[in-house]
Structures are given as structure tokens and as C-alpha cells.
Amino acid sequence: MALLEVEGLRTQFATRAGTVRAVDGVSFAIERGEVLGLVGESGCGKSVTSLSIMRLVPPPGRVTAGRVLLEGESLLDKDAEAMRRVRGARIAMVFQEPMTSLNPVFTIGDQIAAAVLAHAGGRRRAAWERAVEMLDRVQVPSPRERARDYPHQLSGGLRQRAMIALALAPGPQVLIADEPTTALDVTIQAQILDLLRRLQAERGMAVLLITHDLGVVAELCHRVAIIYAGRIVEMAPAARIFEAPIHPYTRGLLRCLPHPSRFGQPLSSIEGAPPDLRQVNGGCRFAPRCPHALDSCRRDPPPLMERRPGHFVACPVVAV
Amino acid sequence: MSVIADAGASVVARPRRRVSFRAVFGLTVLLVIGGSAVWAPQLAPWDPGKQMLLKRLRPPMWQARGLREHPLGTDHLGRDILSRILYGGRISLGVGLTAVTLSALIGVTLGLLAGFFGGRADAFIMRIVDVFLAIPYILLAMGVVFALGPSLMNVILVMGATRWVQFARIVRADVLSIREREFVAGARARGNRPLRLLLRHVLPNALTPIIVVATLELAFMIIYESALSFLGLGVQPPTPTWGWMLADGRNYVATAWWLATLPGLAIMLTVLAVNLLGDWLRDTLDPRLKV
Numbered sequence: 001m002a003l004l005e006v007e008g009l010r011t012q013f014a015t016r017a018g019t020v021r022a023v024d025g026v027s028f029a030i031e032r033g034e035v036l037g038l039v040g041e042s043g044c045g046k047s048v049t050s051l052s053i054m055r056l057v058p059p060p061g062r063v064t065a066g067r068v069l070l071e072g073e074s075l076l077d078k079d080a081e082a083m084r085r086v087r088g089a090r091i092a093m094v095f096q097e098p099m100t101s102l103n104p105v106f107t108i109g110d111q112i113a114a115a116v117l118a119h120a121g122g123r124r125r126a127a128w129e130r131a132v133e134m135l136d137r138v139q140v141p142s143p144r145e146r147a148r149d150y151p152h153q154l155s156g157g158l159r160q161r162a163m164i165a166l167a168l169a170p171g172p173q174v175l176i177a178d179e180p181t182t183a184l185d186v187t188i189q190a191q192i193l194d195l196l197r198r199l200q201a202e203r204g205m206a207v208l209l210i211t212h213d214l215g216v217v218a219e220l221c222h223r224v225a226i227i228y229a230g231r232i233v234e235m236a237p238a239a240r241i242f243e244a245p246i247h248p249y250t251r252g253l254l255r256c257l258p259h260p261s262r263f264g265q266p267l268s269s270i271e272g273a274p275p276d277l278r279q280v281n282g283g284c285r286f287a288p289r290c291p292h293a294l295d296s297c298r299r300d301p302p303p304l305m306e307r308r309p310g311h312f313v314a315c316p317v318v319a320v
Numbered sequence: 321m322s323v324i325a326d327a328g329a330s331v332v333a334r335p336r337r338r339v340s341f342r343a344v345f346g347l348t349v350l351l352v353i354g355g356s357a358v359w360a361p362q363l364a365p366w367d368p369g370k371q372m373l374l375k376r377l378r379p380p381m382w383q384a385r386g387l388r389e390h391p392l393g394t395d396h397l398g399r400d401i402l403s404r405i406l407y408g409g410r411i412s413l414g415v416g417l418t419a420v421t422l423s424a425l426i427g428v429t430l431g432l433l434a435g436f437f438g439g440r441a442d443a444f445i446m447r448i449v450d451v452f453l454a455i456p457y458i459l460l461a462m463g464v465v466f467a468l469g470p471s472l473m474n475v476i477l478v479m480g481a482t483r484w485v486q487f488a489r490i491v492r493a494d495v496l497s498i499r500e501r502e503f504v505a506g507a508r509a510r511g512n513r514p515l516r517l518l519l520r521h522v523l524p525n526a527l528t529p530i531i532v533v534a535t536l537e538l539a540f541m542i543i544y545e546s547a548l549s550f551l552g553l554g555v556q557p558p559t560p561t562w563g564w565m566l567a568d569g570r571n572y573v574a575t576a577w578w579l580a581t582l583p584g585l586a587i588m589l590t591v592l593a594v595n596l597l598g599d600w601l602r603d604t605l606d607p608r609l610k611v
Contacts, residue, residue: 097502103525
């Protein structure tokens with residue numbers, strides 16, 4: 001049994017202008033100690049998927065179908081209090097924006113200590129020591145002094161380390177990292193990714209890494225799921241995604257990456273734009289932009305099929 | 321703002337904080353006024369209600385007809401102004417402080433609930449606020465005091481119950497933006513209860529405007545109490561209050577300036593000190609402005 005299983009997850013936002021099908025039948029599983037990348041462009045449903053797992057989708061959004069299983073327990077069937085105890089303690093989240101994701105009026109040590117107290121109890125003094133220890137674990141230099149700093153006194157990289165320490169303090173089994181490095185500059189990015197990989201391996205933690213950055217995926221992920229307009233179009237071990245992508249969208253994405261061998265040439269892009277999620281009907285959602293689309297693609301959504309061992313693709317087009 | 325990224329330094333030397341003029345001035349004035357209110361019975365040279373008709377309308381001692389035993393002069397009934405100001409401070413400050421505390425408690429609670437939970441709670445609370453804003457507060461106060469009778473307690477209750485909307489509106493507006501900030505979402509994702517989110521993550525970030533409004537309101541309450549006293553709805557004579565002295569002295573302002581001016585000066589100094597202190601407190605409580 002996988003640690004975290006998501007099956008046929010559907011999340012919709014009932015707006016006045018129509019129902020937005022933000023997540024439309026997403027399924028994946030993460031094993032203990034595995035890093036799964038969820039990759040897609042802005043608005044494709046990556047973040048809504050993670051919020052659906054945490055049951056924190058803001059209204060008018062609602063999970064309308066599907067199951068989320070953590071160690072076989074259904075999260076969607078838990079009552080509010082039981083779900084609250086899952087958050088933070090068993091599934092933790094790290095957000096994109098290290099500027100705003102820490103409370104500006106408390107020191108970072110205070111905030112980590114509060115998280116420790118909330119989940120493990122014990123004495124304030126011990127919680128503070130634990131906070132300092134956590135800061136040390138995420139390689140914050142002179143953690144004892146930094147624990148007394150307010151978030152605004154720290155650099156972006158240090159703040160993101162503090163965020164990670166805060167998320168990991170209760171010892172979660174699953175970490176959902178929503179674009180954890182997007183707001184950081186490249187050298188800091190590399191350090192944070194390195195740190196995440198080390199902590200993940202040390203604790204055997206499962207990580208769901210949400211990103212639009214394929215570089216980050218290559219750095220950290222064991223497996224990758226490519227999501228387009230609320231559906232997973234391809235899921236495979238990370239190496240396969242880069243070496244032998246099958247879905248036309250995945251291949252289009254990879255072509256968009258700058259590469260030294262194409263120096264001087266304009267970057268390629270995928271023609272067209274993602275569909276309006278209020279007006280999607282049957283059929284493959286990528287079909288309107290797909291150079292290989294068949295008539296059948298426009299009628300029925302192609303199912304996610306295992307084309308090679310461990311390599312799932314939702315596309316009937318074989319030869320390209 | 322100091323950004324500290326120095327890995328090697330074990331202790332970061334911070335420049336010694338300069339003593340703030342606003343803090344020192346505000347605190348000193350408030351302590352003097354508050355202290356003289358508390359110890360009025362020991363400090364006052366006369367009984368504030370004692371009438372000495374032979375010594376009516378004497379000016380302060382430094383003026384021509386002034387008497388040494390009445391340093392700030394006497395009123396039209398020959399009562400000692402200094403003693404009355406000292407005793408009046410007890411009412412003005414006491415009523416002001418309790419009324420602000422009361423209205424802040426009501427207003428901040430309702431504002432937090434309205435802003436954080438939104439939806440029906442918000443609509444309901446804000447309609448009540450609209451009702452309170454639509455009725456002139458003096459009119460409301462008059463109605464309540466007429467119904468319940470003018471006592472110290474009723475005056476405080478009325479003042480608190482009519483001014484809480486100031487807090488509710490400011491707090492709600494601030495909470496609306498704070499609740500969307502990422503650290504609140506993060507705290508929620510760490511499994512914090514709604515009440516804890518509200519008290520630990522939202523309220524502390526809304527404290528700055530609350531403090532500013534509280535100081536402005538304290539000043540307002542002192543004047544509000546004066547207005548109620550002036551209308552005969554506040555604390556009843558012969559109990560001296562600054563507001564009543566001001567209103568009473570109005571009739572003599574052309575011939576005896578000290579009757580209205582001196583209690584007015586007391587109100588002004590108090591309000592100024594409170595505002596300066598509030599200003600300083602706001603800057604100090606905001607860690608982003610700390611050096």
C-alpha cells in the first residue's frame with residue numbers, strides 16, 4: 001500500500017460564470033521515501049490538487065469526487081477535528097513565498113516552538129531547544145541567535161529554511177512543497193533543493209513537489225506527473241520523462257527549455273493557450289493545441305495507460 | 321531595517337536605542353495627571369465642593385486679584401479650581417479608560433469575527449454597525465441615560481456601547497487583508513484551530529491600528545464625557561468633571577478666562593500625551609520598524 005494515494009480526485013469551483021473544473025480526475029500514489037513531482041503551467045490545477053489533499057480548498061471550491069488515502073485512511077471522510085490533526089502532524093506544507101509565509105510579529109524560534117508545543121506538548125523551554133535544533137538541521141548558521149530574529153531580519157533563503165524547519169518540526173510523513181524555490185535566486189535554489197533532498201532521505205519522508213520548473217524536477221524527483229488543464233497526461237520515472245517523453249504536451253514542454261545547443265535561436269513555445277476550464281467537455285484537453293490530435297481525441301478523453309513499465313501516458317498517438 | 325546574514329558573528333551588536341521624546345513626554349505627563357488624579361484627596365488644598373461666596377471668581381494667584389491660597393483661582397461659587405481639576409481628572413481619566421476598554425473589547429471581538437469568518441456573520445455584524453453609525457451617538461446616549469438614569473456606571477456603559485463600531489470597522493478591514501496572507505494559510509495547513517489562528521496569527525498583526533484607534537478614542541471619550549456632562553447626562557454635579565467645568569465656565573469666558581481655559585488645558589494635555597504615547601507604542605510594537 002502506498003503511503004498517500006489520490007484516486008479520481010475532482011475539485012470544482014462553482015462560480016457565477018460557470019463551474020470551473022480545476023482538477024478533473026487526478027490519480028497518483030506516493031510511496032514512503034519517494035519524491036513525486038507534479039509539473040504543469042500556471043492554473044493547471046497543481047496547487048488545487050495539494051489543497052484538496054489537505055482539504056483546504058477555499059470556497060466556492062469543493063472536492064466533488066475521488067478519494068484521498070493516507071496509509072489507507074480516507075482523508076475526505078474524516079470529520080473536521082480529525083482532519084485538523086492530520087494537517088501539520090502527518091502532512092505538512094511549504095509554500096512558495098518565503099516573504100509572507102511566516103508570521104511577521106513573532107520570532108522564527110517562537111513560531112517553530114509553538115508548532116512543537118501544539119503537536120508534541122511538553123515544556124516551553126524544551127520546545128525552544130527543539131526549535132533551535134530544527135534550525136540547525138536546516139543549516140541555518142548560528143541557529144541560537146537566528147531563533148530570536150523576526151522573519152524580516154532574515155534573507156529569502158534563510159526564511160525558506162525556517163519555513164522548512166517549521167513544517168518538519170512535528171515530523172510529518174508527507175511534505176507537500178508548493179513551488180518551494182520559485183521565489184529564490186538560482187544559487188539559493190540549489191541549496192534549498194539540496195537541503196530538501198537530504199532531509200527527505202534522512203527521514204524517509206514522502207514529498208509531493210509542485211513546480212513548473214523542470215530543472216527542479218530533474219534535481220529532486222524520483223517520479224514525475226505532468227498535469228495539463230486539471231488532468232494528468234503523463235506519469236513516469238524522472239529519467240524517462242527527460243529521455244523518452246511520449247505525450248505531445250510533455251515533449252512540447254521540454255522543447256521550451258533553453259538549451260546550449262540551440263544557442264542563438266528563439267525559444268520554442270507551444271502554440272495556443274490552455275482551455276477555459278469552465279467550458280471543457282469530453283475529449284483530450286490538449287487536443288486543440290496538439291499537432292497529432294485524432295478525431296477520437298476530441299470525442300473521448302484518452303485514458304491514462306501504462307505504455308511501458310511504470311510509464312503512464314494519456315495519449316493514443318504512438319508514433320511521432 | 322537591518323538584514324542580518326552574518327554567519328560568523330555570534331552576537332549581533334544592536335545600536336543602543338535612543339530614548340524617545342514622545343515616550344518620555346507622554347509617559348511623564350500621563351503619570352503626573354494620573355498620579356494627581358489618584359492622590360487628589362492628598363494633593364488638593366480644598367474640598368472641591370466647598371463654596372466660599374466671598375471669594376467668587378478670583379483669578380489665578382499670579383494675577384492682580386489672585387489669592388495665594390487659590391493658586392488657580394476660584395469659580396462663580398468660590399470653589400477652588402485647582403482642587404476641582406485634580407478631582408475632575410479622576411472622573412475624566414477613569415471614565416475614559418474604562419469606556420475605551422469596554423468599547424475595544426466589544427469592537428475588536430466583533431470585528432475579528434466579522435472579518436475572519438465573513439459570510440453571514442460578517443453581514444450580520446456589519447449591519448449592526450451600520451445601524452449604530454446611522455443613529456447620532458449623542459442621541460443614542462441621551463435615550464439610554466434617560467431610560468436608565470444618569471449614573472457613573474451608565475455613562476461608561478453608554479460610551480462603550482456607542483463607540484465600539486470604530487474598533488469593529490477598523491479591525492474588520494484589517495482582518496480581511498490579513499486572513500488572505502500566506503502565513504495564515506500556512507498556520508491553517510499546520511493544523512491550527514480557527515480560534516488559535518484568530519488570536520495568534522490574525523489579532524497580533526491587527527494590533528497596530530487597534531492601538532492607534534484606542535488612543536484616539538481615549539481622547540474622544542474624555543471629550544464625549546464632557547459633552548454628556550454638559551448636557552446634564554453625564555456624571556452629576558456637584559461631582560467635578562473637566563467637561564462640566566468647561567461647559568460651566570463658558571458663561572464667564574469674557575470676564576473669567578481661567579474657568580474654561582484651565583480644565584480645557586488639562587483635557588488638551590492629557591489627549592496630547594495619550595496620542596504621543598500611542599504613536600510611540602505603535603512604532604515600538606511593530607517589529608519591522610525596530611532597529
